[in-house]
Amino acid sequence: MEAVPARAHVYVAGVALAALYCLHLLPSVRAPWWAVALLAVLYAGGERLTGSFYPVLLAGAFLLPPPAAALVAVPGALLAPVARRPRLLRRIWRASQLAVAAWAASRVHWALGGRDAVVDSDFPYALVPAGAAVVVFCLLLTALDGGILALAEGVPARAAWQGLFVRSLAPIAVHGLAGLMMAVLWRSPYGPVAALLVLLPMCVSWWAFAQYHRERAAHQATIRALVQAVDIKDEYTRGHSERVGQASMMIARELGMDEGRIEVLRFAGILHDVGKLGVPTRLLRKDGPLTPEERRIIELHPEYGHEMVRGISFLGEARAAVLHHHERLDGSGYPYGLVGAQIPESARVVAVADAFDAMTSTRSYSRARPVGTALEELERCAGTQFDPRMVTALVRALGRHGWHPAVTADETTRVPGPRRPVGNRSGVRP
Template sequence: MRVLPPAARACVLGAVLAAAACVAPALRPGSAVPWPTVGLLAALCLGCEAARVLPLRGRGAPEGTGPFFPVVLAAVFLLPPAAAALVALPGGLAQPAPQRPVAVRRIWHAAQQAVAAWAAGRAYGLLGGHGAPAGAAAFPYALLPAAVAAVVFCLVLTTLDTAVLAAAEGRPATAAATAAADRRRPAALLRVPSGAGAPALAPYCLHGLVGLMMAVMWHSPYGPPAALLVLLPMYISCWVFAQYQREHAAHQATIRALVQAVDIKDRYTRGHSERVGQASEMIARELGMADDRLEVVRIAGILHDVGKLGVPTRLLRKNGPLTPEERRVVELHPEYGHEMVRGIGFLGEARSAILHHHERVDGSGYPYGLSGEQIPVLARVVAVADSFDAMTSTRSYSRARPVETALAELRRCAGSQFDPAMVRALTSAVGRHGWHPVVTSDEDLPAAGAGAAGPAGARDGGPDGPPVMPAQGREAAGSPGRGKAGGP
């Protein structure tokens, strides 16, 4: 406790006292508490939490694979509020605490969940939930009280998390509320976006429905064993989704490693990949592409220059124009990139975008001189995003062009270099949402124009030439006079 700020200690102590007050009625002599039911549900909560940390194929199960909250909500529907608060204690104490102080965190989890269960039980009782018929007949009568109880359970957890985060980390209330909502969101069930501080209510409503099904089955002729079977499909779905999350995390780590390798090798394009991914996604969204394809086009934009890992570093960092032989070597980078990622199955359609993002709709691009509809759709998207970021980014040798200037140049080259539909989509998206890149500049590089006038002028074709950005200009075929916008 001594490592926590005084305000955080006060929050923890207040939650513990509130939890003690909530469970006290159940511990009074003569209280009509069905202790066998309390013991069985509490043991089930403890078992669900244990399932989250037991080895699973050599690894611990990820967050959310133990269906713990539905059991607590089943207790809310089956027991008096004080007894439901008791059920929540063992699972809360068993929750993993990855950061110190471990004991205090576990006590906090137990206390806040006990308070939340008590509050949910009170809400359920006030709405007549405990007076609903037992068994299957409870569904028409208990659905509304159960939904309200689940919402109250979520709100209490989120409110307490907000308070302790604000106290322990000094965050503003809105930032702490957002972080608390994210922490309380059961990611293994639903990926529900939340606004600032808005708790993820939908997963808790699902927990409430499963808990209500458990309560109904508990009162059925088959008794508690039938209620336990309700958890089996939920656990399986949680485990499957957790496996998906683990695989998705591995995919993201692969992408990050490739991008970081490119950034280290070519300092001139540092941050460029992320911005191209962002602009590509904006274009695809404007075109109405499905959500799963949006992710693919974003990845394609991020990895479009991964083939630069196969280009000699001296060429990527060369001051001054490239010779024709050097340019031909640089222009191999789309093929290098495609070869590098062809074995990464999850990239799918992104691989063709990596290979063809330097093709031109008039057929004068590379590596294969494709034209028009022969160029894959995602490659046409990435080509526009690539050149847009090249023109609007500040480098050590060239100042960023205004967004409107870049868009005007893209429109000028539409039909020859770029697909007009992609240019219109980017123009519309930027007009509606603005351009707010996630990475705006290379902070570790000198400011634009500082000691780089010579190379910049040599690559850009002079201050009055067309806006060919140097990092892209090294890859462009032909002279600046051909009017290439931001590169090939």
């Protein structure tokens, strides 16, 4: 269990007090209590099934007075399953955060005359208060999330808030539209039955989203299995593939490529030696010098690899990297002896990453060299063997971040992404 700093406790307590303030007028509010109860039950059910069931919360904010709207969030958030400890603190945090955000959204909606617009179905004016309420809801959620990230997880304040609002606004806006639809139909002659129908497409899309994640995880496991099959054959290079993937990713990032290309280059690095599956194990494990005949057989591995991965369309330019990662800038490489710019950019990245890791790890024929020596060697060969741009990028990236390779190939690859806030389910999902 990770220790939660005292300042985070104080912060959560502060937000909880604010939530209590939002709720304290409840006894004096006139609200349709059965509607509050129904919405709260819906929210609790949705939260258990899918996480972040905001359409119901926002419908509550559009339909009910502010304290009642805040109340809708509380039971669901308190009862929701929490994966990580400390559970009670996380539940309190989540409930208070949502109560405050729902209260504020409802308040803004009310002040702009949204309630009358919903009751009279006054379109398009009803979109204005609803839009304002959604913006306030999103702003508060992300501001509070950023605060807890900074205080409890020690993320630097700038990084904690950066982009959080922009990323969350689009999904929450869609949730807001669904919430508005629910609210309008709820107050129409067709009543709550029609309002519930609105949730069905949302549930289906959550289901598809969950399936997507499951399938993606399975896919990554399959890629790892491919890599492990190579590692079993060639035990000296254990972990080599993952490390080359990591180094390729660092170079690509340093060159300012977009996220999609960076990911593709990571796969290029991971899979670059997959063709070794086609080379007899005896040759891969041979200790002494290779005969020219044996060397020729080993040099077939880029073509074998390309033959294997050419059917995987998402790999894109990574397939060219697998085929050409042993080409040299002066044309003395294999399989095709391409020169200079004829070699695909992705292959030039992987070639540098491959050579770097080969030098800094222990092989049957040589001991591991220090990072500095390896970089000097790379710079010496830049221009003849390697693309100087890629070498420079690797040197700069290592100077900035250092070299911390994953220890084994079994370890799941670390994909950089925003860390989850304390309320472990507060990430917005579409």
